[in-house]
Amino acid sequence: MSRPVPLPPGPAFWRGGFDALPFLLVFLPFGILFGLAGTVLGLSFAQVMGFSAFVVAGAAQFTAVQLMDAHAPTIMVLVTSVAVNLRMAMYSAALAPHLGGATPWQKALMAYSMTDQSFVLADALNESAPRAPLTTKLAYYAGTASLLVPAWLGATLLGALFGPALPKGLALDFAVPVTFLAMIGPSLRSVPHLVATAVSCIAALALVGLPAGTGVLLAAVLAMIAGARTEDWLAHRAARATSEGPK
Numbered sequence: 001m002s003r004p005v006p007l008p009p010g011p012a013f014w015r016g017g018f019d020a021l022p023f024l025l026v027f028l029p030f031g032i033l034f035g036l037a038g039t040v041l042g043l044s045f046a047q048v049m050g051f052s053a054f055v056v057a058g059a060a061q062f063t064a065v066q067l068m069d070a071h072a073p074t075i076m077v078l079v080t081s082v083a084v085n086l087r088m089a090m091y092s093a094a095l096a097p098h099l100g101g102a103t104p105w106q107k108a109l110m111a112y113s114m115t116d117q118s119f120v121l122a123d124a125l126n127e128s129a130p131r132a133p134l135t136t137k138l139a140y141y142a143g144t145a146s147l148l149v150p151a152w153l154g155a156t157l158l159g160a161l162f163g164p165a166l167p168k169g170l171a172l173d174f175a176v177p178v179t180f181l182a183m184i185g186p187s188l189r190s191v192p193h194l195v196a197t198a199v200s201c202i203a204a205l206a207l208v209g210l211p212a213g214t215g216v217l218l219a220a221v222l223a224m225i226a227g228a229r230t231e232d233w234l235a236h237r238a239a240r241a242t243s244e245g246p247k
Contacts, residue, residue, distance in 0.1 A: 009139035016121065016143020023117045027148060028155045030058050035159020037062065041069045045160055052156040056112065056149060060085045083217055091119040098126045099141070101134050113145035115152075191234060196227030 031052070038048035043065065055061050060081040067077045091114060099110065099122075122141045125132065200223035207215030 009135045012136045012139040013143040013146075016140040016145075017147045018143075019121050020117060020144040020147045023148065024151055027117065027151055028158075031152045031155025032159035034058060034061055034065075035156040035161075037159075038065055038156075039160050041065050048160045049153070049156060052153055056115065056152060057081075057085050057088075058152070086217075087116075087220075088114055091116075095119065095122060095126070098122075098130070098137055099134070102138055106138060110141060110145075113149050115145070115148055117148055118144040192227040192231040195230040196223040199223045199226040 034052065035048055038051060038061075039045075043051070051061055051065075055064075063084050064077050064081045067080060072080075092111070095110075099107075102110065118141060121144045122137070125137060125140050129136075200219045203219035203222045204216055207218055209215070210218070
């Protein structure tokens with residue numbers, strides 16, 4: 001993924017869309033898969049498209065339709081879907097220092113269009129150009145969202161209309177793990193990051209039998225704790241080495 005540089009709002013918008021292009025390779029199959037899954041599980045065309053248009057959250061949408069197909073209580077569907085999407089709150093907290101000066105309607109649009117991919121790209125801009133003007137950061141984010149959200153809706157449309165005609169052995173579900181690997185790979189730049197990643201993988205596998213995806217949520221909590229503790233330990237060791245001075 002190329003690193004954004006400070007640009008005027010117009011070029012920043014187009015740069016955001018350009019940087020988001022590689023994600024379409026896995027973003028589109030993911031959307032097609034949801035359109036197909038929703039249709040196969042008995043949702044109408046309007047329901048499938050409405051789901052993607054109003055929710056714009058692939059993982060939460062898959063969780064919801066699976067629970068609905070299992071005749072889970074409505075409250076369970078809602079609570080589990082919200083829990084799966086709690087990472088968006090963390091994304092918002094990470095972007096707030098850089099985009100917090102946006103107007104209320106801009107914040108509402110960002111909240112609606114927030115995806116994992118848009119966050120990763122916006123966060124990369126914030127790291128590489130933290131002092132870029134707010135207008136540049138907003139335009140860059142808008143560029144990513146203007147490509148990815150319509151792509152998600154278009155992919156859902158294709159899945160709903162033509163998904164049942166796809167070959168049975170076509171493994172579109174590869175898009176989910178590949179997407180997240182592509183996003184987290186470039187960010188693994190420190191020991192705490194690596195520790196958190198390792199703990200999350202091990203815990204998710206160990207807790208895979210828990211219902212409604214709660215194992216993944218617990219794995220995320222354990223990973224954050226492990227990463228934070230590792231960072232504290234490294235900071236403490238560095239401070240101790242500084243205070244002791246050279247031997």
